[in-house]
Amino acid sequence: MIKLVNIHRNFQVGEQTVHALNDINLEITDAEYVSIMGPSGSGKSTLLNLLGLLDRPTSGQYFLNNTNVTDLDETEQALMRNKSIGFVFQTFHLVPRLTAAENIELPLVLAGIPEQQRKDRVAAALDSLDLSNRADHKPEQLSGGQRQRVAIARATISRPSVLLADEPTGNLDQKSGLNVIEILEALNHKGITLIMVTHDESLGARSTRSIRMLDGRIESDTVPGK
Amino acid sequence: MLLTRDAIKFSWQALTANTTRTFLMLLAMSIGVGSVVILTSLGEGARNYVTAEFSALGTNLVIVIPGRSETSGGNPATMMGVTERDLTINDAVALTRNPDVLRIAPLNIGAAEVSWQGRKREITIQGSSHELLKLRQWKMSQGKFLPKMDLERAKSVCVIGNKVRNEIFGAHSALGQWMRIGDRRYRVIGILDSEGQSLGIDIGDTVIIPVASAQSLFNVPSLFRIFVEVKTRAAIPEVITFIKETLRERHQGVEDVTVITQDAVLATFDRILGALTYAVGGIAAISLAVAGILIMNVMLVTVSQRTSEIGLLKSLGASEQNILMLILIEAVLLSTLGAILGFILGQLGSWAIRSAFPVLPAYAPLWATFASLFVAMLTGVLFSLLPAKKAARLNPVDALMRH
Ligand SMILES: Nc1ncnc2c1ncn2[C@@H]1O[C@H](COP(=O)(O)OP(=O)(O)OP(=O)(O)O)[C@@H](O)[C@H]1O
Ligand SMILES: [Mg+2]
Numbered sequence: 001m002i003k004l005v006n007i008h009r010n011f012q013v014g015e016q017t018v019h020a021l022n023d024i025n026l027e028i029t030d031a032e033y034v035s036i037m038g039p040s041g042s043g044k045s046t047l048l049n050l051l052g053l054l055d056r057p058t059s060g061q062y063f064l065n066n067t068n069v070t071d072l073d074e075t076e077q078a079l080m081r082n083k084s085i086g087f088v089f090q091t092f093h094l095v096p097r098l099t100a101a102e103n104i105e106l107p108l109v110l111a112g113i114p115e116q117q118r119k120d121r122v123a124a125a126l127d128s129l130d131l132s133n134r135a136d137h138k139p140e141q142l143s144g145g146q147r148q149r150v151a152i153a154r155a156t157i158s159r160p161s162v163l164l165a166d167e168p169t170g171n172l173d174q175k176s177g178l179n180v181i182e183i184l185e186a187l188n189h190k191g192i193t194l195i196m197v198t199h200d201e202s203l204g205a206r207s208t209r210s211i212r213m214l215d216g217r218i219e220s221d222t223v224p225g226k
Numbered sequence: 227m228l229l230t231r232d233a234i235k236f237s238w239q240a241l242t243a244n245t246t247r248t249f250l251m252l253l254a255m256s257i258g259v260g261s262v263v264i265l266t267s268l269g270e271g272a273r274n275y276v277t278a279e280f281s282a283l284g285t286n287l288v289i290v291i292p293g294r295s296e297t298s299g300g301n302p303a304t305m306m307g308v309t310e311r312d313l314t315i316n317d318a319v320a321l322t323r324n325p326d327v328l329r330i331a332p333l334n335i336g337a338a339e340v341s342w343q344g345r346k347r348e349i350t351i352q353g354s355s356h357e358l359l360k361l362r363q364w365k366m367s368q369g370k371f372l373p374k375m376d377l378e379r380a381k382s383v384c385v386i387g388n389k390v391r392n393e394i395f396g397a398h399s400a401l402g403q404w405m406r407i408g409d410r411r412y413r414v415i416g417i418l419d420s421e422g423q424s425l426g427i428d429i430g431d432t433v434i435i436p437v438a439s440a441q442s443l444f445n446v447p448s449l450f451r452i453f454v455e456v457k458t459r460a461a462i463p464e465v466i467t468f469i470k471e472t473l474r475e476r477h478q479g480v481e482d483v484t485v486i487t488q489d490a491v492l493a494t495f496d497r498i499l500g501a502l503t504y505a506v507g508g509i510a511a512i513s514l515a516v517a518g519i520l521i522m523n524v525m526l527v528t529v530s531q532r533t534s535e536i537g538l539l540k541s542l543g544a545s546e547q548n549i550l551m552l553i554l555i556e557a558v559l560l561s562t563l564g565a566i567l568g569f570i571l572g573q574l575g576s577w578a579i580r581s582a583f584p585v586l587p588a589y590a591p592l593w594a595t596f597a598s599l600f601v602a603m604l605t606g607v608l609f610s611l612l613p614a615k616k617a618a619r620l621n622p623v624d625a626l627m628r629h
Contacts, residue, residue: 056621078545080543081543096243106542112228
């Protein structure tokens with residue numbers, strides 16, 4: 001469960017203050033499938049980064065699974081990121097020197113999970129994403145679609161309750177983009193809360209809830225098909 | 227919490243994957259540490275060389291020189307119009323009458339033409355006694371040194387250095403041969419084994435004859451020096467007083483000799499030695515600073531290159547402490563490797579100097595070696611931790627978006 005109360009995020013650019021998020025109030029229940037759309041610069045990424053605890057709001061409260069995470073200190077937030085949140089980036093952000101398996105393993109390594117348990121879980125993740133024969137490949141040896149699948153496996157390996165994706169298909173061709181969306185939707189069907197930023201109207205239409213942003217505000221919050 | 231084993235593995239992978247950075251860092255480290263070791267070994271070698279030259283004079287040595295030293299101010303003898311007296315063999319013998327005097331050796335020095343079967347050379351001739359061997363801690367390679375006998379006796383025997391033996395006698399056996407020195411003939415009874423310089427004379431390139439023989443050969447009544455070896459270091463001041471009093475009595479109450487100790491000689495050169503020590507320290511400090519700046523730059527550049535990776539790790543749930551631990555392990559691994567390489571480089575370098583210049587005992591002083599290792603490791607760790615700490619404090623998204 002996610003709840004945002006009066007969230008503001010200002011950026012100071014020289015003399016000027018940019019209101020990237022301007023009084024956002026939002027509630028998202030478990031296992032929802034939410035798409036966030038809007039013109040460039042409307043604050044979509046800023047919102048998603050706040051939700052992923054990659055950034056802190058200038059003011060306002062953020063509750064995640066009934067915890068006020070805005071009050072948490074740095075170490076507690078790190079634990080939250082590790083356990084409760086998965087983040088998928090447009091540019092994958094894989095560690096180039098590590099193999100696909102090692103990249104997927106990273107959150108478990110950071111959590112201090114014993115090696116054997118890690119191997120089992122990584123093998124299962126690789127298998128479910130059809131990557132088993134790519135386990136020992138470095139990112140540069142993988143296609144864009146494969147890289148994003150590795151990134152998804154890494155984001156979900158800790159079994160988080162929320163999966164955030166910022167234009168996950170932005171760097172992919174249509175076919176592998178669709179494949180990635182189907183994987184994310186399958187994860188959503190199994191119960192994960194999926195929040196995805198996209199520019200693609202047809203992808204946005206697939207979600208069960210569509211949020212449109214403009215100038216740092218929520219312009220509309222609709223359930224398509226209703 | 228991140229397990230230590232996994233952290234070490236992760237850091238090691240970071241090192242081995244980024245070969246350019248690792249190479250640059252190892253280069254900076256080894257040049258830094260290596261240059262400190264090499265330069266200080268050079269400086270220390272020069273210092274040790276000078277020190278060794280003076281301690282080669284022998285221990286607890288007091289040297290008597292005819293005439294008042296100019297440094298001690300006006301000369302009462304010359305001021306009163308009294309000519310200085312010669313330092314004689316009997317003066318030398320008189321100095322043995324003190325229980326604290328272990329041995330004495332008179333010395334006369336001159337140059338003469340030495341020849342044997344047509345081979346000729348101009349060589350430094352020293353006139354002395356059989357005590358000189360022990361006093362100067364020389365060794366014989368063949369035969370015997372000058373015999374123990376009355377100092378007034380002029381016996382026609384001589385002891386020659388290695389170089390003289392090789393150049394005058396070549397493949398022939400030198401022992402027992404009659405060699406011409408000036409206009410007289412002397413029988414070779416021994417060959418010195420020692421090498422090197424002593425008081426500016428090449429030990430290999432000298433001929434030693436009895437002191438009385440030298441006096442008549444060069445026709446000089448005065449001795450050039452009297453060496454007095456004292457039994458203990460503590461007795462030196464008393465012996466100096468004894469020498470001065472004895473010689474004043476023998477010279478009709480005129481103090482016309484100068485008595486110096488090895489300590490005094492060393493003290494004279496203390497300023498040179500001190501300057502050399504400072505020079506070595508200065509060289510070390512400059513090399514260390516250069517090494518430190520090199521290491522600092524490589525570390526600063528590489529950590530800022532990795533800010534985005536730090537951001538990614540944070541987004542995956544790494545805490546600030548996790549990041550610092552990873553960077554610290556990496557820095558320690560890298561610095562240790564660099565320090566070891568630099569140490570090896572330095573040892574090779576100073577070994578090369580010793581091989582090229584055998585007279586220079588070019589060994590890096592321990593303090594310089596340890597200081598360079600310490601500074602290299604410290605700067606390596608410090609300048610990877612400081613920027614890493616800054617990066618670890620950033621919002622994950624700010625770190626992630628850096629390039
Ligand atoms: N670190 C930052 N410093 C200053 N301004 C920022 C920063 N991050 C975002 N902004 C500003 O905040 C506003 C919202 O940016 P954001 O990245 O959230 O937009 P977006 O909706 O994701 O756009 P796009 O579709 O182009 O990705 C923009 O005006 C942007 O310039
Ligand atoms: Mg964006």
